[in-house]
């Protein structure tokens with residue numbers, strides 16, 4: 160079988176520069192650079208790293224959740240409930256410690272609440288095989304509603320000792336940013352170099368083929384929903400620590416921003432494509448763009464418009480890139 | 487035939503994908519009222535060429551004339567308006583729509599708001615399916631149809647489009663002889679109406695039976711166009727693969743050993759009933775029958791995709807509970823499914839990831855994937871099976887149909903299975919590779935593996951198998967040992983009892 164004709168080996172593959180350039184993450188990086196340059200022209204103070212870091216702490220919790228969400232989307236599912244999960248877990252946490260439960264125990268209760276929410280999503284989307292987009296729109300409203308029942312319209316204070324995660328510095332970097340970077344590294348390694356990561360892509364690309372290849376798609380997807388639930392809860396409590404109190408409307412509408420991060424980073428909404436690096440970069444891009452606009456004194460309405468345009472551009476660009484590499 | 491009016495004149499058609507030229511300067515004339523075979527090895531460019539005619543791809547260079555006028559086939563819709571229909575190699579359909587809707591898909595309707603003429607649509611669809619001799623309910627949804635029936639729907643769709651040029655890209659690959667006969671009768675009738683048909687197939691007997699002229703592609707170049715009657719078979723093969731084909735048909739000489747797989751009373755209501763057989767190490771057992779006989783269902787049950795409701799499976803002498811594919815894999819089973827696009831490939835993922843999909847433990851002993859191991863396994867597979875590709879990183883959809891099939895086969899060979907279940911494994915594989923592939927199956931048997939081969943190609947069953955089971959309507963109707971097996975016996979057992987009158 161080695162005596163094949165020389166023509167068997169075909170002409171060279173696409174050159175490497177082509178492969179690297181035509182990637183959605185490259186586009187995100189490019190946008191970051193444009194954003195940085197633009198913002199520093201608008202305000203010379205902008206290129207101050209500690210300023211950007213401090214701004215980043217405002218969305219660090221959501222960015223962490225967006226990393227896990229990216230994996231869920233790659234596996235071919237979606238979850239729109241993590242922001243509501245953050246609020247409900249934080250409310251549960253604040254409520255039980257307000258009722259006298261010890262702080263560490265309250266944290267655990269909060270995490271368990273998040274896990275339970277993830278389990279509910281997993282049960283309905285994977286066990287009952289209902290479309291996860293519908294399921295999680297439902298649970299998004301449900302979780303938010305429960306949070307409001309628990310917290311009412313008041314804000315529940317958290318103990319002094321728990322407040323101020325954003326003020327903790329690790330080598331001059333705010334702790335939430337450090338946690339985000341660490342999460343990105345770990346999840347990036349999991350997705351990029353392990354069997355589980357590989358299988359997440361395979362499930363998202365063709366679930367039937369995954370089944371036939373002996374890949375346990377259900378188990379992996381359930382695992383992802385549970386992980387997302389726990390991580391959302393942790394992020395919710397980080398937000399509580401940053402804000403010093405909890406209300407039912409914590410990160411209201413945050414799910415859109417998380418999806419925006421994943422999309423801007425080049426995650427394909429129908430699954431099978433995307434990277435942690437992309438979402439990581441997109442999280443920074445969003446911070447740079449929004450603080451840039453704040454520094455430049457743009458009206459909030461204009462800021463919102465710009466974000467909308469960004470999302471549309473991102474989606475068109477990723478689809479274009481994927482369509483090209485597919486042909 | 488020679489001075490028949492020309493329907494299509496293609497000149498200098500070339501196509502590049504990402505800098506790789508896969509078609510170079512193809513000139514081809516198609517006459518009105520001919521059946522024109524297009525043949526060549528896997529990856530020769532057949533599908534690419536007909537996709538250009540049908541507006542799926544735009545050529546990098548070249549021009550097409552239809553009835554003497556230059557035409558621009560820029561999209562499938564443009565092709566449809568010109569009266570060009572393509573039956574895809576991989577059936578593409580809308581799984582959630584009904585069979586009838588899939589058949590009339592793309593037909594011109596009234597205005598946007600006019601009523602959908604359901605009664606006519608269903609009646610038409612039924613008429614085309616009857617013509618093709620397929621008895622399925624046209625109002626059922628597409629998904630869940632066997633690959634052969636999906637193919638029939640594709641064919642019906644092309645018929646329904648009333649086109650002047652009908653291109654059939656390996657239409658017969660998933661079909662059994664009876665369906666092929668029906669298809670051929672229809673093709674001849676279309677030709678007699680003055681339509682033109684391009685027929686792509688790896689089966690030379692079919693080409694000889696059906697076609698008027700043939701064109702051979704090799705490595706993206708046009709090698710020859712001749713009348714079928716005037717060219718001998720060895721010449722065709724020599725032109726196709728550029729060398730002599732070594733005469734295959736070495737009977738493998740495995741010594742048949744102890745029982746590898748024992749099945750008794752396996753039943754899944756609605757699919758198959760009371761299936762019992764034993765398969766021994768070193769044995770190649772064929773599973774013949776018509777499409778819809780339940781062969782694929784049995785294979786799926788054995789592999790745990792859709793487990794049987796009752797009955798026993800023993801693997802290596804021990805009772806086995808196979809509820810999910812991982813159970814089957816752990817027991818040393820492997821299954822190459824029939825529906826390559828739907829159940830086999832991860833389309834947009836690299837070839838490499840496709841090949842190693844079933845051996846996570848081998849490429850990642852610690853859970854972390856070793857690039858070197860992965861490369862090693864993939865490289866070896868690509869060499870062993872001479873899979874033709876530009877790079878291991880290429881998305882597998884970019885490979886030609888036959889090469890995709892080889893990659894899936896490679897995936898399962900890497901698991902070093904004790905029992906290998908192959909469902910139409912040579913579908914779309916060219917004759918050169920087929921011979922190599924048969925050799926490989928023989929080698930595997932000699933190495934003590936047990937092989938269950940589902941095939942609709944009788945010659946394949948007859949020449950390879952030690953024993954042939956025949957199924958009809960979900961039951962085993964015959965068990966024929968090698969020295970008694972012949973075409974008639976298999977066919978006789980394959981025809982459903984209830985359908986004998988037909």
Ligand SMILES: Nc1ncnc2c1ncn2[C@@H]1O[C@H](COP(=O)(O)OP(=O)(O)OP(=O)(O)O)[C@@H](O)[C@H]1O
Pocket residue numbers: 485486503504508526527528529530531532533534535575874875876883884885886887888889914916
């Ligand atoms: N979208 C694509 N992108 C890149 N390369 C492609 C693409 N489609 C086809 N090719 C390459 O073009 C060559 C010809 O492929 P084609 O599908 O036309 O072969 P074929 O003659 O139909 O083979 P088979 O008998 O296996 O179906 C192959 O080498 C294939 O890898």
Ligand SMILES: [Mg+2]
Pocket residue numbers: 532533534575655886887888
């Ligand atoms: Mg082809």
